[in-house]
Amino acid sequence: MQKILSVIKREYIQIIRTKGFIIGTILGPVLMAAFIVVPVVVQFIAVDQQEKIGIIDETGEIFMGLEQKLDQKLKDGTRRYLLINYPLKDDMEALKEELNQKVLRKEFSAYIFIPENISGDGEAEFVSEHVSDFDKRGNFNRALSSIVIEKRLKGEGLDPKRISEYMRPVALVTKKVTKRGVERDAGGTFIISYFLVLVLYMTLLFYGQIILRGVIEEKSSRVVEIVLSSLKPFQLMAGKIVGIAAVGFTQYAIWALFGLAASRYSKKLLTGFFPAAASFPMPSIPSYILVYFVLFFILGYFLYATMYAAIGSMVNSEKEAQQLIMPIVMFLVVPILLMMFVIKSPDSTFSVVLSMIPFFAPILMLLRICILLPPFPQIATSIILLILSIVLMIWLVAKIYRVGILMYGKRPSFGEILKWVRYS
């Protein structure tokens, strides 16, 4: 036991010290925050410039309406869109060409052509260098549409205000029913499930790779037989796996602290800059989900870590390992691919069965727990099956590892590996 502790300590200290760990631990939450914050910030920043937009209005009736509708203001109180009405010319093509040039010279960020028969089946044109600005295009489209619709309704003698009241969509509030009652859910569940499952998937993949690399390093540096002169192969393997699990927990703990700080202060910070963010509900994670998350991380980790250790012991280099880890990576990728299906119908037989299969259970059962908290017997069954397969896997891998770790040269065939399992 003392010896396993020494191995655990060594693994832990060596990995905690690497640049990769330090960078990954700090960069992880920073990247995560960046994914959420940057798009919001960018949107607010990007608007801060007035845009000149040319309008060719063949009807002569729409420009006024547009100017009224598109009255968004910049921070300094000036209009966001400065609309410039172009007098019509006989040669419409020449006029368009003139405006094309202005757009190319960046005098205008865009111009809009409104044909005479816009109320009929005419098509308006939005001409710009950057046609992928959905936000701007959407604004114009909405403004133009509502003006034209009003015009049409008035033409039929209808009152646009009353019509729009009739057309008001029905409000649909999403509520989630659990054993503890009914709560309002504005998509938070989905975001949390998605987030937790992705974190689990990435850490399982990441720590598996660390184990793989560690075992290969021990083999290729030829240190393994020196270490094995004082302990059993199984002790070395167990120490390595537990030591790296401890690294994983350290990383999670640091991230959790980040997260706690973020959930406490980020909203204040965010709403301080952007008052609009106040309306966005900050998702909170129920504690039972966190408990299951940690549990499934541990179980998933041990299942995958032993498999990675076995493969590390069979090969001579990381390059050789890449082909062999494909099936393992597939086991992790499949549940991610099935995620959308399980989110849509978490209670279907297919989802239930999938979440019982040990290789998929860590990700899919956790996902189902996040979404609807399945009946406890289902959760218990998947956990028991997972534990059984971990025990089986450790038994199997210990035999492969014991032989493989001292084998150099040619990669063993499947038949040879079977022999190791049978005879050792």
Place this chain on the structure above:
Amino acid sequence: MNALEIEDITKRFGDFYAVKDLSLKIPQKMIYGLLGPNGAGKTTTIRMVMNIIIPDKGSIRVLDRKIDEEMKERIGYLPEDRGLYPKMKVGEHLFFLSELKGLRGKEARKRIDFWLERFDLTDWKLKKVEELSKGMQQKIQFIATVIHDPELIILDEPFSGLDPVNTKLLKDIMLEMKKNGRTIIFSTHRMEQVEMICDNICLINKAEKVLEGNLSLIKKQYGKNSVVLDYEGDASFVQGLPEIEKIDDYGKSMEIKLKEQTDPQELLNALVGKIRITKFEVMEPTLNAIFIDKVGERDAKDTVSY
């Protein structure tokens, strides 16, 4: 009590016998040489002693017990395939390996400092292993092998990769350990290393024991009818002389085995005037000659590679 008793062990890999029906008794407090060409079965034998490979049949007793994990703390083992964690610092690496041998805290640190001093590596204590030369790493590995002052020390090719200065240092330490009552078993394919320090030897060839016993007794058995001759000139005629049973010619030097009852003086007479003789010594046969005699010219070829 013997330090090591091997009885009738066999290990097969598929159709290939790595070790076949090998029995050995190694008494305590001596230096024992396990000799043989590359691939003879030395490393497999040692790995079976260390319980790394399980023999197909036969039994092994170390220090009068079946080997188990607790036993391993009384043994120091330097494997043939050896290395260190490249990213660890020398000091902490040795500390880690000492911990695995059951040493703790202060005591471990004290011994590490002692041995680093002894091998002139104190300045490297805080350097990473990967910054060390191969020879330095070898010395670190040796320190790790003996740091817990084991009763039995098993060294698989301990001298490979060491320069002459460090080879001598290692030999001196091995002799000193023997004086302190430790038993050392080491394997090599370099005969001259064995002749200088071994008390007993065992020759292995093609998985089987060829010769075993006390080195000086073995030599005496072969009698004092060998001549080592250093010369200049064309010595090809020597082959045809009637006194000669066998020659190992190395170009500037040859080892000659005379026929029984032959007076070495007759050989000297036959040589004088034909070649320039710089050395003529009558002696016991070298281990090389014995080995070649035992396993035959062809098998011995990769062994006697100077």
